[in-house]
Amino acid sequence: MIIIGERINGMFKDIGAAIRAHDPKPLQEWAVKQKEGGAHYLDVNTGPNSEDQTVDLPWMINIVKEVSDLPLAIDTTNYDAMEAALKAYGKPGALINSIGCEQEKIDRVFPMAAKYGADVVCLCINKVGIPKSAEDRVAMAMEFVANAEAYGLQPDNLFIDPIILPVNVAQEHGVEALETIRQIKMISNPPPKTTVGLSNISQKSPHRPIINRTFAIMAMTAGLDSAICDANDENLVDAIATARLILNQDIYCDSYAKVFRQR
Amino acid sequence: MATNMLKEKYTGKINTVTIGATKEQGGTRANTVTVGGDATMPFLQFEGDMPLKAVVAVEIQDIKPAWHPELHKIFDSVMGDPVAWAKKAVESGADLVYLKLAGAHPDNGNKSPEDCAKVVKAVLAAVSVPLIVIGCGDDEKDNAVLPVVAEAAAGENLLIGLAKQDNFKSVAAAAMVHKHKVLAQSPLDINICKQTNILISELGLAPENIIIDPSTAALGYGIEYTYSILERGRLGALGGDKMLSMPVICQVGYEAWRAKEAVATEEDFPNWGNQTERAILWEAMTAAGLAQGGAHIMVLRHPEAVALFKKNIDALMVNPAI
Numbered sequence: 347m348i349i350i351g352e353r354i355n356g357m358f359k360d361i362g363a364a365i366r367a368h369d370p371k372p373l374q375e376w377a378v379k380q381k382e383g384g385a386h387y388l389d390v391n392t393g394p395n396s397e398d399q400t401v402d403l404p405w406m407i408n409i410v411k412e413v414s415d416l417p418l419a420i421d422t423t424n425y426d427a428m429e430a431a432l433k434a435y436g437k438p439g440a441l442i443n444s445i446g447c448e449q450e451k452i453d454r455v456f457p458m459a460a461k462y463g464a465d466v467v468c469l470c471i472n473k474v475g476i477p478k479s480a481e482d483r484v485a486m487a488m489e490f491v492a493n494a495e496a497y498g499l500q501p502d503n504l505f506i507d508p509i510i511l512p513v514n515v516a517q518e519h520g521v522e523a524l525e526t527i528r529q530i531k532m533i534s535n536p537p538p539k540t541t542v543g544l545s546n547i548s549q550k551s552p553h554r555p556i557i558n559r560t561f562a563i564m565a566m567t568a569g570l571d572s573a574i575c576d577a578n579d580e581n582l583v584d585a586i587a588t589a590r591l592i593l594n595q596d597i598y599c600d601s602y603a604k605v606f607r608q609r
Numbered sequence: 610m611a612t613n614m615l616k617e618k619y620t621g622k623i624n625t626v627t628i629g630a631t632k633e634q635g636g637t638r639a640n641t642v643t644v645g646g647d648a649t650m651p652f653l654q655f656e657g658d659m660p661l662k663a664v665v666a667v668e669i670q671d672i673k674p675a676w677h678p679e680l681h682k683i684f685d686s687v688m689g690d691p692v693a694w695a696k697k698a699v700e701s702g703a704d705l706v707y708l709k710l711a712g713a714h715p716d717n718g719n720k721s722p723e724d725c726a727k728v729v730k731a732v733l734a735a736v737s738v739p740l741i742v743i744g745c746g747d748d749e750k751d752n753a754v755l756p757v758v759a760e761a762a763a764g765e766n767l768l769i770g771l772a773k774q775d776n777f778k779s780v781a782a783a784a785m786v787h788k789h790k791v792l793a794q795s796p797l798d799i800n801i802c803k804q805t806n807i808l809i810s811e812l813g814l815a816p817e818n819i820i821i822d823p824s825t826a827a828l829g830y831g832i833e834y835t836y837s838i839l840e841r842g843r844l845g846a847l848g849g850d851k852m853l854s855m856p857v858i859c860q861v862g863y864e865a866w867r868a869k870e871a872v873a874t875e876e877d878f879p880n881w882g883n884q885t886e887r888a889i890l891w892e893a894m895t896a897a898g899l900a901q902g903g904a905h906i907m908v909l910r911h912p913e914a915v916a917l918f919k920k921n922i923d924a925l926m927v928n929p930a931i
Binding site for chain 1: 618799800801803804807841842845850851852853
């Protein structure tokens, strides 16, 4: 289970202020702290208040790169900023986060992924919106996979996100998202990877940690490969490490929870 | 029509570990021995790298043991003289000499740590291959002996042990200070194997300095358990589990030579054929089976088993034409 640490995002006050002032310290502190927590990737997002993402995002990438060797998930739908950030990242292995299932976005982003050796988060959402049924979501996943092939990407270069909606407003979506994950893991060989924005499941609920944790484990059972989440939620990371054991993905040892964080 | 081979993609590989040090490296060995580096399941060379072949360590002891009569036929004249025995081991084709300090055991002469260190120094002076040094098996005594041996042989890059889950600190610390490799043994248990590696690493010795002994069972006596552990450990390592990425050593001779197939006489079992050939084959076949499981260092006893195993491994290292 790949944990993509969500904390370097301008939506958080400290990061937002740091971006405006181009102050590297909070970004670098969170880069280190999230790795210690168990993050395998670091998400980097300017948030909504950046005046010019093509400047701010590459700056953030360079700042984070100084202190962390973790691969970065570059989080923007401004694809000029994305390309500038990929250039700043300067090596293969980044994660483009993200695109929806629209042909013009695919045509813009997949060639970029191939050129820079990056993987892509693909959202099961299109101009019409988020489909409810697993079937319709899987149809989008298949569109992504077919396009990947055309652009010289492998299916497992894609991190397909079924789109998670809050359980307190769209309760019927959760089970469809789980089924989507299950089916995505069967559509090709190798199958695409799967991912979710974990904390969406618990938006506006007073019980966020337990809802996040429970959903993470249910989704892992369905075949979830990664999640953008709070890498410093100790109970969440412990639960993920434990689920990996029970799913026979890691070999048990008494220090397994600690070892999981060192990977 | 060309066959399209299905290949697994792996993210991890087995660590590459070198034992011994030449003069330039601060030791006195004529050559070093390097094992590991595998990036695929054993002998699937079409799928990934398997750069190095399995090697043989020939076992000797500092005192005269009561071994199988066939082994006494070969070694009796040198048993009790570790220097002469070590030379004979090298003549037998040993890539490394595996020296067990059995005489340090309180029930076996209770040799002092300093006397043990002298034996190790003498063997180092007598042969030029890298050396594996193992304590007597009594934890308390080994904790006294192994640090003294490690210090006396500083720079030689020994493989020294045993480190176990409940007794690893003194040998691992000594190896760290005097720059040796550690042999970590676990009792046919992958979970304890991994945990022991973690404990040693947490002490500050990098995982690249560990070789693991998963415990060996002879052919016909549970070799499949060892095989399962080798396979599971390898899959873990290839999947990126750094705490299972160590090369593996198997104590083949000790197990094979006490198997009934080695011990039973022709008188008692006339249909089993010549006992000498049978016993040698039992050792060689056990090693061959464990090599298939991906073990890297075989600790053997009989020179003919050494030769048979080496012939087998040479044949296996030829890349299949796929």
